[in-house]
Amino acid sequence: MSNEMLLKYGCNPNQKPSRVFMEDGSDLPITVLNGKPGYINLLDAFNGWQLVRELKKITGLPAATSFKHVSPAGAAVGRPMSDTLKKIYWVDDLGELSPLACAYARARGADRMSSYGDFIALSDVCDVPTAKIIQREVSDGIIAPGYTDEALEILKSKRKGTYNIIQIDENYTPNPVERKQVFGVTFEQGRQELLIDNDMLANVVTENKDIPDDKKIDLLISLITLKYTQSNSVCYVKDGQAIGIGAGQQSRIHCTRLAGQKADNWWLRQSPQVMGLQFKDDIRRADRDNAIDVYIGDEYEDVLAEGVWQNIFKVKPAVFTREEKKAWLAKNTDVALGSDAFFPFGDNIERAYKSGVKYIAEPGGSIRDDNVIETCNKYGMAMAFTGIRLFHH
Numbered sequence: 001m002s003n004e005m006l007l008k009y010g011c012n013p014n015q016k017p018s019r020v021f022m023e024d025g026s027d028l029p030i031t032v033l034n035g036k037p038g039y040i041n042l043l044d045a046f047n048g049w050q051l052v053r054e055l056k057k058i059t060g061l062p063a064a065t066s067f068k069h070v071s072p073a074g075a076a077v078g079r080p081m082s083d084t085l086k087k088i089y090w091v092d093d094l095g096e097l098s099p100l101a102c103a104y105a106r107a108r109g110a111d112r113m114s115s116y117g118d119f120i121a122l123s124d125v126c127d128v129p130t131a132k133i134i135q136r137e138v139s140d141g142i143i144a145p146g147y148t149d150e151a152l153e154i155l156k157s158k159r160k161g162t163y164n165i166i167q168i169d170e171n172y173t174p175n176p177v178e179r180k181q182v183f184g185v186t187f188e189q190g191r192q193e194l195l196i197d198n199d200m201l202a203n204v205v206t207e208n209k210d211i212p213d214d215k216k217i218d219l220l221i222s223l224i225t226l227k228y229t230q231s232n233s234v235c236y237v238k239d240g241q242a243i244g245i246g247a248g249q250q251s252r253i254h255c256t257r258l259a260g261q262k263a264d265n266w267w268l269r270q271s272p273q274v275m276g277l278q279f280k281d282d283i284r285r286a287d288r289d290n291a292i293d294v295y296i297g298d299e300y301e302d303v304l305a306e307g308v309w310q311n312i313f314k315v316k317p318a319v320f321t322r323e324e325k326k327a328w329l330a331k332n333t334d335v336a337l338g339s340d341a342f343f344p345f346g347d348n349i350e351r352a353y354k355s356g357v358k359y360i361a362e363p364g365g366s367i368r369d370d371n372v373i374e375t376c377n378k379y380g381m382a383m384a385f386t387g388i389r390l391f392h393h
Helices: 039-059 083-088 099-109 128-135 149-156 213-227 252-268 285-295 322-329 347-354 369-378
Strands: 004-007 018-021 030-034 063-068 071-077 118-122 139-144 164-168 177-182 185-190 233-238 241-247 335-339 357-362 382-385
Touching: 018 039, 030 149, 039 063, 039 071, 039 118, 039 139, 039 164, 039 213, 063 099, 071 099, 071 213, 083 099, 099 118, 099 128, 099 241, 128 149, 149 164, 213 233, 213 241, 213 335, 213 357, 233 252, 241 252, 252 322, 252 335, 252 347, 335 347, 347 357, 347 369, 369 382
Parallel strands: 118 139, 139 164, 335 357, 357 382
Antiparallel strands: 004 018, 030 164, 063 071, 063 118, 071 241, 177 185, 233 241, 233 335
16 A cells, blocks of 8 residues: 555646645555556545445445446345345346345446446445456446455456555544545545444324334435535435436435436336337347337337338337336336425425325424425325535535
């Protein structure tokens, strides 16, 4: 280890010189085992590592996240997957998957369009099943507390031997006060060390007070994910994984809609219409993901037009009608939703309801809390006021 690492450039190629270093003279808490990570890679790596470390701490399960542009595209813990999930995550041909591999498959599969070219963080030592999933995905790099010898060799083969592989000292504890500069001015604050646990879900303000233990876990996963997502942000979670994250929106309703649409797409990909798509054998994975995204959206004619569909599918698919999509989406239930700041109006709840949300955790404190609670009561939702904001910038 060393005290500093010189980087090729900062956020953009014209931003030179660039480096990361420890102000107190200590060694960096990371070792680069392969590749040459860049400025944004390291921002993703350090945010992602904190996220999975906390998910593991609160759930006891291996955790993984898929980061893009300093926000998670997906985050999950290592619960087993159904055959349907294995198929839509394109891992049904890999045989037995470890809990860690399940966590990454879920994190990568939540929003495959956004995860393209991701930076991965794992809570545990990277094993062979996880490395095999990563091997065939387009990714910029990975950070983990360690790697088995075989997993390391698999990962080193990526990107013609240049894949970024970082090992972090899992015992590293940062200074409780953090600083950064903006426009030559130094900002200083206490680190966000807030412990997110069941105590944050104790104040249930709706008529429905029942939040089952497994749904509490989902709410905690949403809040921990939000802790490392650029604000404004909301996070939809189901069965131990994020299914829709809306990062960096100026308006909360736009954020709720964006994340809700991602959650809807995740569910639509499990429909018989999408599961039955017959792709050409030689289609690239990214093109297949893009075709599915277009097919389930409003611009479906872009992939079904004559002369176009033949390049993608063996058989021309039927149109996935608005009525069929609405009927399928109605089957997605018991979704959890976290928000990093209060919902100012009930319209956010109305939108969340359309994506199957039944359990909500948000800080509370809006002058319209009564309207938000009333909207939750209309749909029989259970909502906890955490009393804590989770902005991250």
